Amino acid sequence: MQSYDFTCSQDIDSAVKNMRNFGITHVPNFISEGELGLINTEFEKILINPSKAIISQSGHPMNPDGRTARFSPWHNDALTDFPEITKLFRNDFLKKIAEAYFAPHEIDFNDEVFATHEKPAETPILPWHFDRMQSIKFWFYLTDTTKENGAFEYCPSTHWEGHYRAGFHLSQGCGVEDIPNDIDESLIRNPVSLELKAGDLLIFDSDGFHRGGIVQPDQERRVLRGHTHPKNLRRYSDKPLSAGWWLKSFLNINKWTGNASKRILGDQVQDHTLNRKKHKN
Ligand SMILES: O=C(O)CCC(=O)C(=O)O
Ligand SMILES: [Fe+2]
Numbered sequence: 073m074q075s076y077d078f079t080c081s082q083d084i085d086s087a088v089k090n091m092r093n094f095g096i097t098h099v100p101n102f103i104s105e106g107e108l109g110l111i112n113t114e115f116e117k118i119l120i121n122p123s124k125a126i127i128s129q130s131g132h133p134m135n136p137d138g139r140t141a142r143f144s145p146w147h148n149d150a151l152t153d154f155p156e157i158t159k160l161f162r163n164d165f166l167k168k169i170a171e172a173y174f175a176p177h178e179i180d181f182n183d184e185v186f187a188t189h190e191k192p193a194e195t196p197i198l199p200w201h202f203d204r205m206q207s208i209k210f211w212f213y214l215t216d217t218t219k220e221n222g223a224f225e226y227c228p229s230t231h232w233e234g235h236y237r238a239g240f241h242l243s244q245g246c247g248v249e250d251i252p253n254d255i256d257e258s259l260i261r262n263p264v265s266l267e268l269k270a271g272d273l274l275i276f277d278s279d280g281f282h283r284g285g286i287v288q289p290d291q292e293r294r295v296l297r298g299h300t301h302p303k304n305l306r307r308y309s310d311k312p313l314s315a316g317w318w319l320k321s322f323l324n325i326n327k328w329t330g331n332a333s334k335r336i337l338g339d340q341v342q343d344h345t346l347n348r349k350k351h352k353n
Contacts, residue, residue: 074267075100078228082165087275088172091208095231095280103160103212103271110156112214115294118143118154118187125150125158127184134198135287137191145185145298161185161298166210169275170300173208180305182210182298190222190284190293197222197284197293200255201348202234204248205307207299211274214294218267222287224295225263226280234279237345242306244334245324247316249308249349255281256344 078094080086082102090097103111119129119139125147132138144150145161161182170181190197217223241251260281266274276282287293310316318324326333337343 074269076264084165084168084172087169091169091173091275091277094228096226096228096274096276098266098268099273099275100269101271102273105271107156107160108214108271111160111296112294114154114157115187115189115214115296118157119189121153123149123153125153132188132190132197134195134284135188135190135193137193138189138197140186140188143185143187145182157185157187157296160212160296161210166273166275166298170208173277174302178303180301180303182300185296185298188293188295188297190287190295192287192289192291194286196286199348200257200260200281200283201253202230202237202255202281203278204238204251204253205278205301206238206305207278207301209276209278210298210300211276212296213268213270213272214296215270215292216268217270217293219265219285220288221291221293222285223268223293224266224274224282224284226266226276226282227260227263228280231277231280234281235277238279240334242316242319243326245320245327247308247310247320248306250347252343252345252347254346254348256346259345 076098078090078096079098079100080090082099087097087099118126118141125144127142127144129141130139132140143154143157145158150158167181170179211224215221238251242248265285268274306316310320
């Protein structure tokens with residue numbers, strides 16, 4: 073069995089400690105064999121069947137033959153239409169980890185769940201980035217997954233860098249949607265490919281640098297992931313007169329304070345991190 077510096081047993085304190093230190097944690101054998109079969113069947117349905125608990129179903133934003141669905145495990149129909157997936161993302165152990173990670177702040181626990189089915193392609197499922205919207209994600213592969221299947225990659229401990237990058241841009245008056253988040257590949261160090269068994273639990277802070285791998289010919293990747301956000305999180309667009317709206321306006325003094333509110337960078341040492349609006353993350 074593959075194990076990492078951040079692998080731990082099913083224990084809240086160890087998981088939260090790993091999340092703090094590495095931005096990621098791996099808990100082997102979370103879903104039983106029996107449940108996995110049922111979850112795979114529901115996964116196939118969630119991508120195409122109609123249900124009021126489904127928010128959207130579409131092609132994958134970056135994987136040409138892939139599919140994705142967004143689902144609310146808290147909708148009244150969720151437990152009837154997709155019982156196993158709903159129970160998985162309402163799980164109390166997951167909730168306790170999320171609460172402990174953000175305490176004393178309140179959270180929206182797994183307010184959205186994504187099912188993604190990726191197919192062979194020439195390009196990575198997603199390029200190196202950190203998410204513009206703050207979250208932790210509960211992630212499960214539904215089949216044993218290696219690099220051949222386009223395994224997820226993460227740079228442990230970069231969640232601190234993403235956290236402060238995002239905070240810096242927001243305080244400078246950049247909107248959430250405009251945060252430069254596609255990381256220049258030449259800055260990537262010590263990436264880890266998450267080659268895991270079906271049903272292992274992976275949790276990561278999406279402020280850490282991460283990407284999807286490349287699905288090789290004749291392979292597939294099946295992922296279920298739940299997104300947990302801090303409550304009342306600032307979203308992509310700002311309502312007039314909201315805090316974010318004022319920060320974006322000329323009244324934000326940080327826009328006028330030059331190098332008093334930021335570090336200088338030499339012309340040859342510019343940051344080439346790009347903003348990307350091609351897909352939601
Ligand atoms: O699908 C992948 O491997 C990357 C997913 C991702 O970027 C995310 O969940 O934030
Ligand atoms: Fe992401």
